[in-house]
Amino acid sequence: MTECLLNVDLGELPGEDAQLYALAHIANIACGGHAGDDASMRHALELCERHGARAGAHPSYEDREGFGRRALDVTPEQLRNQIEAQCARLRALATERRLPVRYAKPHGALYHAANAAPALARAVVDGVVSALGTDVTLIGPGAGALRDAARAAGLSYAREGFADRGTLPDGSLIPRGQPGAVLTDHALARANTVRLATSGNVDTVCVHGDTPGAVELAREVRATLDALALPSEPLGDGALRLVLPEGIERRAARDALSALPRVLDAVITEEHACVYFRPDAPPEEPRLALARLLRVPPTNGERPLTTIRVRYDGQDLHAVAARAGLTEAEVARCHTAREYTVRCVGFLPGFAYLGEVDPRIAVPRLSTPRTRVPALAVGIAGERTGVYPFASPGGWNLIGTALDFTAFTPEQGAALQLGDRVRFEQVGG
Amino acid sequence: MTGSLDIISVGAPVTVQDTGRPGQMHHGVPPGGPLVPELLALSNRTVGNPHWAAALEAFGRVELRARGRPLRVSVDGRIHTLADGESLLVPAPETRSVRYVAVEGGLAVPAVLGGRGTLLVAKLGGHAGRLLRAGDTLPLGAANAPASFQALGDTLDTAAPIRVTLGPDTRRFEPATVATLLSATFTVSASSDRVGMRLEGPALTHGDEGAGTSRPMVRGAIQVTLSGTPIVLGPDHPTTGGYPLIATVIRADWGTLCARRPGTPVRFQGVSLDEARHAWREFAERLGLGERHSP
Numbered sequence: 001m002t003e004c005l006l007n008v009d010l011g012e013l014p015g016e017d018a019q020l021y022a023l024a025h026i027a028n029i030a031c032g033g034h035a036g037d038d039a040s041m042r043h044a045l046e047l048c049e050r051h052g053a054r055a056g057a058h059p060s061y062e063d064r065e066g067f068g069r070r071a072l073d074v075t076p077e078q079l080r081n082q083i084e085a086q087c088a089r090l091r092a093l094a095t096e097r098r099l100p101v102r103y104a105k106p107h108g109a110l111y112h113a114a115n116a117a118p119a120l121a122r123a124v125v126d127g128v129v130s131a132l133g134t135d136v137t138l139i140g141p142g143a144g145a146l147r148d149a150a151r152a153a154g155l156s157y158a159r160e161g162f163a164d165r166g167t168l169p170d171g172s173l174i175p176r177g178q179p180g181a182v183l184t185d186h187a188l189a190r191a192n193t194v195r196l197a198t199s200g201n202v203d204t205v206c207v208h209g210d211t212p213g214a215v216e217l218a219r220e221v222r223a224t225l226d227a228l229a230l231p232s233e234p235l236g237d238g239a240l241r242l243v244l245p246e247g248i249e250r251r252a253a254r255d256a257l258s259a260l261p262r263v264l265d266a267v268i269t270e271e272h273a274c275v276y277f278r279p280d281a282p283p284e285e286p287r288l289a290l291a292r293l294l295r296v297p298p299t300n301g302e303r304p305l306t307t308i309r310v311r312y313d314g315q316d317l318h319a320v321a322a323r324a325g326l327t328e329a330e331v332a333r334c335h336t337a338r339e340y341t342v343r344c345v346g347f348l349p350g351f352a353y354l355g356e357v358d359p360r361i362a363v364p365r366l367s368t369p370r371t372r373v374p375a376l377a378v379g380i381a382g383e384r385t386g387v388y389p390f391a392s393p394g395g396w397n398l399i400g401t402a403l404d405f406t407a408f409t410p411e412q413g414a415a416l417q418l419g420d421r422v423r424f425e426q427v428g429g
Numbered sequence: 430m431t432g433s434l435d436i437i438s439v440g441a442p443v444t445v446q447d448t449g450r451p452g453q454m455h456h457g458v459p460p461g462g463p464l465v466p467e468l469l470a471l472s473n474r475t476v477g478n479p480h481w482a483a484a485l486e487a488f489g490r491v492e493l494r495a496r497g498r499p500l501r502v503s504v505d506g507r508i509h510t511l512a513d514g515e516s517l518l519v520p521a522p523e524t525r526s527v528r529y530v531a532v533e534g535g536l537a538v539p540a541v542l543g544g545r546g547t548l549l550v551a552k553l554g555g556h557a558g559r560l561l562r563a564g565d566t567l568p569l570g571a572a573n574a575p576a577s578f579q580a581l582g583d584t585l586d587t588a589a590p591i592r593v594t595l596g597p598d599t600r601r602f603e604p605a606t607v608a609t610l611l612s613a614t615f616t617v618s619a620s621s622d623r624v625g626m627r628l629e630g631p632a633l634t635h636g637d638e639g640a641g642t643s644r645p646m647v648r649g650a651i652q653v654t655l656s657g658t659p660i661v662l663g664p665d666h667p668t669t670g671g672y673p674l675i676a677t678v679i680r681a682d683w684g685t686l687c688a689r690r691p692g693t694p695v696r697f698q699g700v701s702l703d704e705a706r707h708a709w710r711e712f713a714e715r716l717g718l719g720e721r722h723s724p
Contacts (some may be wrong), residue, residue, distance in 0.1 A: 162457075233649050235597065235645065236647050236649050236679065236680070237706075238677050238709075239645070247487055264451055265452045266453050266455060267668060269642070269643050271642060274647075276452075278711075279679075280706055344643065345457050347457060348667065349457040349458045349550075349551040410553060413456035414455075414456040
């Protein structure tokens with residue numbers, strides 16, 4: 001699935017929230033037709049530049065009084081000129097900031113009128129191309145005259161859905177003014193976004209900047225789209241491997257995924273989360289659980305601290321020291337100087353991957369793994385360190401031996417859990 | 430009077446196994462379960478046990494004795510009735526990798542983390558977490574009502590192609606390598622066990638340096654080592670690993686793969702996820718796997 005982008009109609013009203021520019025992938029900037037003037041366009045372009053939204057033109061019937069929501073009787077020729085003038089005005093201001101304008105979307109009544117009338121659609125496209133060139137994506141309804149005209153002119157076309165608008169059973173929008181026309185409930189907007197973004201018929205979803213609670217709504221929609229854009233790959237017929245979003249709290253991610261209906265187990269590794277289920281009962285979109293977490297980070301207390309006593313006597317201690325240009329005692333000091341966090345639990349029962357190791361002693365794993373590493377050996381591999389809970393094959397550099405440490409018990413499972421804090425303490429000389 | 434089972438002698442690794450301990454991977458504990466789910470189910474059912482009951486999984490000969498009561502014993506679905514004190518010699522498997530020896534009432538070793546199976550690497554479950562040896566005595570559960578059981582057809586076809594879904598790391602291989610996986614004939618290596626089945630055949634080379642961080646794993650995943658050797662992860666696989674996964678064996682075919690002895694040919698056939706799910710539903714229905722403890 002290609003990424004579905006969030007577009008927001010902006011630069012229309014005084015006092016709009018600048019956060020919307022951080023949430024939108026595309027800002028449709030009002031360029032004087034229904035709203036907006038040079039000052040508002042400059043401001044909108046500045047916010048695009050600062051927050052990373054891509055600038056788009058949002059031309060309209062020339063009807064500031066009616067906010068572009070009334071169908072006007074203009075000839076295609078007049079319309080073409082109006083659209084060209086509005087887009088060119090935004091283009092000129094954008095050029096001052098060296099910002100490209102690569103999107104265009106007709107506003108309000110024109111959006112619907114042009115889509116129903118090929119002559120008007122051609123006028124819109126001609127005006128857009130005249131002002132902005134052909135390296136432009138036209139945003140409009142899923143099918144109709146606008147898409148046909150854009151294609152005929154060689155423009156890219158993005159099929160739009162409305163995250164904050166209710167739909168009738170036939171898929172058409174509930175007319176404004178009727179109950180359910182505007183969705184302000186976040187759960188409904190989220191469900192609507194999932195439906196649109198996964199339908200295969202929508203390339204971009206819109207949140208109207210003037211919908212009540214637009215910022216929160218846009219945040220909801222953006223987080224949902226971001227989650228749906230993350231790779232999610234089947235790992236056979238009974239598991240799904242997801243890429244962990246950046247900045248997510250790993251333990252909370254596991255808890256949230258394992259609490260989902262039909263999920264039998266959830267595992268967090270360095271860059272992925274994996275959910276396991278019966279092949280005939282896959283869970284519903286688990287990425288949304290991660291999106292919810294990103295939006296509302298958990299307020300966990302500090303995780304417990306475990307101190308593990310270590311005798312630095314590993315078979316590879318000398319080699320690690322030599323490679324690092326340190327003495328063996330200095331390697332031990334580097335290893336004990338830090339507090340580590342459990343990044344993942346896996347490989348063997350109770351094996352905890354701890355990070356981050358001091359870069360001076362972060363040596364790569366052995367090129368040929370050992371067939372047998374003794375239980376309680378303390379190893380380093382890259383930026384990770386850990387204690388082997390059982391004798392097993394292993395490729396980590398062994399620097400010491402943990403004392404009085406039980407990594408795994410049948411009653412409790414793994415002693416170290418995701419997010420737990422760990423320190424090593426040197427014993428003996 | 431529940432009785433017990435004496436182990437008189439063993440000729441090759443024999444462990445206690447049941448349908449495993451799903452849901453513990455986040456502790457680093459693999460799912461376990463039988464190498465050949467359909468044979469464990471068959472053996473259990475023929476002595477009136479639920480399909481998930483603990484039984485012996487034997488790579489070789491094992492000699493048993495009933496103690497404390499007469500016993501009905503099923504060896505891959507063939508029933509033997511032992512008087513109290515009578516012994517039975519179960520010969521080494523001839524056509525398959527393992528045999529399952531189920532005893533009416535099931536082996537009542539303690540459940541650990543929701544399963545009674547043996548996980549050797551962690552010395553967990555089964556009988557003291559280890560291989561069985563002469564002199565061991567295993568407790569038995571109460572015998573169930575006599576099985577009103579209709580003989581299951583033994584449908585294991587160890588010559589059938591093994592169905593896989595491609596990926597998830599297919600992109601890390603050249604298309605020609607993926608084509609090799611799906612067209613070549615591999616053979617089961619002698620160095621295969623419950624952790625993984627190593628396959629001999631053409632090398633499935635990839636440019637991966639193995640520097641990748643650890644990723645989630647699943648039984649059936651086909652990981653490819655730096656030298657290009659495919660290893661199909663078995664029930665006791667490490668829960669995470671760094672090698673790329675070229676494809677994953679569908680669950681309905683775990684048993685028809687793992688029943689193959691060293692030297693047996695293996696060919697792979699790509700299927701869609703929908704086909705895999707359909708095959709699983711058929712498999713689960715045929716074996717009567719309920720919600721609980723399905724393998």
